[in-house]
């Protein structure tokens with residue numbers, strides 16, 4: 001029997017790629033999004049219900065009508081710098097929003113969930129990060145995600161909700177078929193900004209910090225292709241469907257690149273120089289975030305097959321070229 005997944009935030013970057021992956025894996029997809037940061041034209045793999053996760057009544061009604069087998073919860077605000085300036089909107093949208101969703105799930109008797117968490121919950125660590133690494137977030141965004149994780153676990157135990165929490169490292173790249181992609185306004189993410197530098201001769205790419213304790217002084221991140229992240233979501237639902245216990249998984253590649261290396265790689269893929277300057281550090285940024293995703297491979301059978309840096313950058317480059325044309 002076909003199963004249905006209710007995707008909050010499915011009009012956004014990771015949510016729309018995941019909607020495609022769910023549909024390919026045979027799930028019916030219903031997106032619930034208030035379009036505050038998403039795009040109607042990226043909702044292509046099932047209907048869109050326009051609504052806010054903070055509206056518990058509307059959400060409960062939608063869940064009672066759709067009767068999904070599982071929730072995939074992407075809806076959130078996700079910008080580190082913005083969270084340093086306006087923590088209140090992060091705690092409201094992410095924490096109160098997730099609580100509202102959990103209340104609606106209890107009311108509508110929905111028993112499975114996959115949640116988008118983040119490497120931002122870990123904070124500053126020198127070694128490779130496993131799921132057992134202590135969570136010590138250094139920005140409100142990461143803190144909001146950590147609180148959500150705890151709420152999901154507590155509601156899960158009290159109300160019999162099985163969950164998979166996925167801690168993504170840096171999402172990058174776009175759908176290799178060009179059907180969906182990344183569109184944030186303003187755009188705070190390094191890959192689109194470095195690509196903008198290569199595409200637009202007048203734009204200078206700011207590298208935020210050159211004095212970190214990393215090999216070249218610029219921050220190191222673990223870039224994972226968004227379509228690989230998307231695949232982890234249907235694998236997570238499949239795992240829960242087979243009776244898997246609630247669990248937490250890192251999604252990354254185990255390989256970090258500095259932002260300087262990233263800019264060089266964009267120049268290589270684009271065949272054009274990325275004009276760049278080293279600017280001040282951004283408050284809230286850890287020096288290095290690199291994942292061990294060994295557990296996701298072992299338990300979910302997930303492998304980041306499209307996450308070599310050139311594939312990430314080439315698929316992003318192709319998308320931004322198309323968007324600009």
Ligand SMILES: NC(=O)c1ccc[n+]([C@@H]2O[C@H](COP(=O)([O-])OP(=O)(O)OC[C@H]3O[C@@H](n4cnc5c(N)ncnc54)[C@H](O)[C@@H]3O)[C@@H](O)[C@H]2O)c1
Nearest residue numbers: 009011012013014034036037038052053075076078116171
């Ligand atoms: N992009 C990354 O590198 C990354 C890394 C780690 C974790 N994440 C997490 O993945 C999820 C998706 O991130 P993204 O980069 O696709 O962000 P995004 O902004 O592209 O997508 C978020 C979507 O949620 C919707 N939304 C926000 N608040 C809502 C609300 N109150 N009600 C209904 N819809 C709402 C937005 O309109 C948007 O469509 C987030 O939870 C984020 O924290 C992203």
